[in-house]
Amino acid sequence: MDGTLSEQELWIAFRQGEEEAYTILYKRHIKAMYRYGMSLVPVSEDFVLDCIHDVFTEIWFKRERLTTPDNVRHYLLKSLKNRILHLLKRKERPSQSLSQDDFDDLWPEPSAEEIFLEKESSANNEALVRKLIIQLPHRQQEALRLRFVENLDYGQIADMLSVNRQSAQNLVFRAVDKLRKWLL
Amino acid sequence: MRVENGNNFQLYIFNFQTEYDYRRLVIYGKTQLILDQNYESYGISDFVSDDDFLRHHLFPTEASTIHWNAWLSRHPHKKEEWEQASKLLEAVRLGLSDYARTYLSEEAENQLLRRILETNALLTREAGPSPVRQLRSRWISYAGVAAAVALIIAGWAVFDKSRPHADRYRQLTESHAGLLDEKINTGSEPITVLLPDSSSVNLSPGSRISFSKSYGTAERVVYLSGGAEFDVTRNPAAPFLVYANEIVTRVLGTRFTVTAFESDRDITVRVATGKVSVYRNGALTGTEGKKGVQQELVLIPNQQAVFVKAVELFSKSLVPEPEVVIPSKKTQPSFVYNETPAGDVFADLQDAYGIEIVYDAEALSSCQLTASLSEESFEEKLDIICKSISAAHQVVDARIIITAKGCK
Numbered sequence: 001m002d003g004t005l006s007e008q009e010l011w012i013a014f015r016q017g018e019e020e021a022y023t024i025l026y027k028r029h030i031k032a033m034y035r036y037g038m039s040l041v042p043v044s045e046d047f048v049l050d051c052i053h054d055v056f057t058e059i060w061f062k063r064e065r066l067t068t069p070d071n072v073r074h075y076l077l078k079s080l081k082n083r084i085l086h087l088l089k090r091k092e093r094p095s096q097s098l099s100q101d102d103f104d105d106l107w108p109e110p111s112a113e114e115i116f117l118e119k120e121s122s123a124n125n126e127a128l129v130r131k132l133i134i135q136l137p138h139r140q141q142e143a144l145r146l147r148f149v150e151n152l153d154y155g156q157i158a159d160m161l162s163v164n165r166q167s168a169q170n171l172v173f174r175a176v177d178k179l180r181k182w183l184l
Numbered sequence: 185m186r187v188e189n190g191n192n193f194q195l196y197i198f199n200f201q202t203e204y205d206y207r208r209l210v211i212y213g214k215t216q217l218i219l220d221q222n223y224e225s226y227g228i229s230d231f232v233s234d235d236d237f238l239r240h241h242l243f244p245t246e247a248s249t250i251h252w253n254a255w256l257s258r259h260p261h262k263k264e265e266w267e268q269a270s271k272l273l274e275a276v277r278l279g280l281s282d283y284a285r286t287y288l289s290e291e292a293e294n295q296l297l298r299r300i301l302e303t304n305a306l307l308t309r310e311a312g313p314s315p316v317r318q319l320r321s322r323w324i325s326y327a328g329v330a331a332a333v334a335l336i337i338a339g340w341a342v343f344d345k346s347r348p349h350a351d352r353y354r355q356l357t358e359s360h361a362g363l364l365d366e367k368i369n370t371g372s373e374p375i376t377v378l379l380p381d382s383s384s385v386n387l388s389p390g391s392r393i394s395f396s397k398s399y400g401t402a403e404r405v406v407y408l409s410g411g412a413e414f415d416v417t418r419n420p421a422a423p424f425l426v427y428a429n430e431i432v433t434r435v436l437g438t439r440f441t442v443t444a445f446e447s448d449r450d451i452t453v454r455v456a457t458g459k460v461s462v463y464r465n466g467a468l469t470g471t472e473g474k475k476g477v478q479q480e481l482v483l484i485p486n487q488q489a490v491f492v493k494a495v496e497l498f499s500k501s502l503v504p505e506p507e508v509v510i511p512s513k514k515t516q517p518s519f520v521y522n523e524t525p526a527g528d529v530f531a532d533l534q535d536a537y538g539i540e541i542v543y544d545a546e547a548l549s550s551c552q553l554t555a556s557l558s559e560e561s562f563e564e565k566l567d568i569i570c571k572s573i574s575a576a577h578q579v580v581d582a583r584i585i586i587t588a589k590g591c592k
Contacts, residue, residue, distance in 0.1 A: 019301070019497055020497075020499070023297065023301075023497075023499060024580070026297055026300070027293070027297075027580070028580075030288065030293050030296070030297075031287060031288070031293075034286065034287070034288045035283055035284070035286035035287070038286055039283060039286070049292075049296055052296065053296060053299055053300050053303065056300045057300055057303050057304055057307070060300075060304045061304075061307070125275065125278060126278045126279065126281060128279075129275050129276065129278055129279025130279045130280075130281075130282055132279065133276075133279045133280065144276065144280060145280060145283050147238075148238070148273075148276055148277050148280055149277070149280050149283060149284045151242065153235065154235075169233065172233050173229055173230070173233045176229045176232045176233055176272070176276065177229040179272065179275070179276055179279075180228055180229050180232075180272055183272065183275055184228070184268060184271075184272060
């Protein structure tokens with residue numbers, strides 16, 4: 001099948017039962033799904049692979065009832081996250097009473113001293129920023145990955161994180177602003 | 185990959201670009217207009233969080249470059265913040281590079297795909313006329329799904345063994361009218377089998393091949409179980425057909441390899457020279473005479489077809505180590521370049537290896553290459569070229585897609 005088909009054309013072909021289109025969609029998105037899945041559940045590769053398997057199997061059997069998403073990457077990442085959360089449900093979301101933004105603020109920030117030590121001990125810039133990013137609240141980290149690697153827009157990030165658009169924008173801004181203070 | 189841009193800042197582009205991103209890049213280049221919104225109040229972090237700023241850094245176009253240069257010349261006091269923002273964006277993406285580099289091996293990717301396709305096939309078979317409803321009830325618990333799949337797979341294995349036509353090769357040869365000559369390689373080294381028309385077959389260990397006593401009169405038919413490399417004498421009047429398990433490979437004169445062991449999940453056909461077509465054996469896969477299900481792949485050198493038996497599906501891809509397959513009339517390029525336009529370099533590769541390379545000529549028009557690549561493999565050549573012109577490449581359906589930002 002032609003490699004120049006757009007995502008939407010492929011999706012439509014897949015919904016009509018074209019296994020080749022389905023295979024191409026898999027190949028185009030497996031890398032992003034894998035790394036995103038692993039960032040959510042880093043402890044178990046097998047679990048992530050099972051979830052990706054389930055997402056693809058499920059869309060194959062539901063294909064006739066699916067609509068065509070604006071952004072296939074977004075749709076697949078969202079489906080993967082749903083699948084993962086569904087299977088981990090009992091452990092997830094311990095405190096519904098706190099809003100997510102409150103929760104982020106409870107996250108302990110590293111002190112200026114700790115930052116200084118990180119800067120001293122990091123071999124290079126990449127290692128330093130990586131260490132600083134993992135100091136951020138998990139949701140801010142996730143928002144950064146979706147924004148700067150998966151290239152989703154704020155509306156799509158909001159959907160992934162179950163918040164409104166403004167909150168998604170705030171998450172990214174707060175993460176970026178913290179990194180700015182630490183780095184520049 | 186390090187990329188230099190016209191404004192003396194640098195940023196990192198990761199290898200994550202998919203063809204999808206490539207398409208977006210092209211679309212932005214043609215239609216994206218950036219509104220001159222009020223960036224006056226923007227600080228460094230606002231720029232980094234801004235859509236247009238990000239897009240310009242990830243997928244710069246002529247339009248976006250003109251836009252930002254113009255904006256900066258109108259707002260010179262914002263220039264420092266803008267440049268700091270570029271640096272910060274670079275740093276953030278650098279910090280995320282371990283995430284962007286989290287890859288599954290290609291083998292693991294293919295393995296997972298096979299598993300998915302097998303589950304789909306098995307559940308369809310199991311569920312009968314209404315797979316969707318059956319699946320939904322199964323979808324309720326993960327453990328339930330896993331148990332169901334395990335059961336079906338176990339059942340499948342038993343079922344498969346008990347099928348009367350498990351031995352495809354015997355089935356094929358028995359159905360042949362007339363006498364057959366058979367050669368079996370029981371040794372540990374490949375053996376050469378010469379066919380009556382002086383076509384030769386390099387038969388792998390553990391493989392067998394049969395051909396008709398009347399071989400070569402109208403059609404040249406051979407039956408294969410296992411692996412073999414064929415060097416077929418050209419004879420357009422008598423097509424050469426290889427029946428191997430569920431598939432048939434048809435050629436006019438060429439060199440190619442068929443790997444079809446009964447115990448393998450896949451059948452592979454690789455082409456070294458010439459052109460072959462591969463299709464399912466309708467009599468074996470139960471698709472004979474059915475309209476629309478006949479799938480035929482035409483392969484050219486350095487391409488391979490893999491037939492996944494479980495789902496009876498072909499896919500076309502590049503062979504693992506492409507070789508130079510220049511037509512005899514042309515001379516092989518030297519692969520030595522001195523400020524050569526990148527488009528010419530890709531054209532050389534495309535001609536020499538017969539592999540289609542898709543790139544945006546406009547984006548590459550500013551890129552030149554100085555390098556000597558005569559010793560490198562195809563993969564290495566591609567890597568070096570892409571690194572030096574700040575492009576990314578990936579294989580989609582047996583062709584190479586180049587994602588380039590252009591050079592200035």
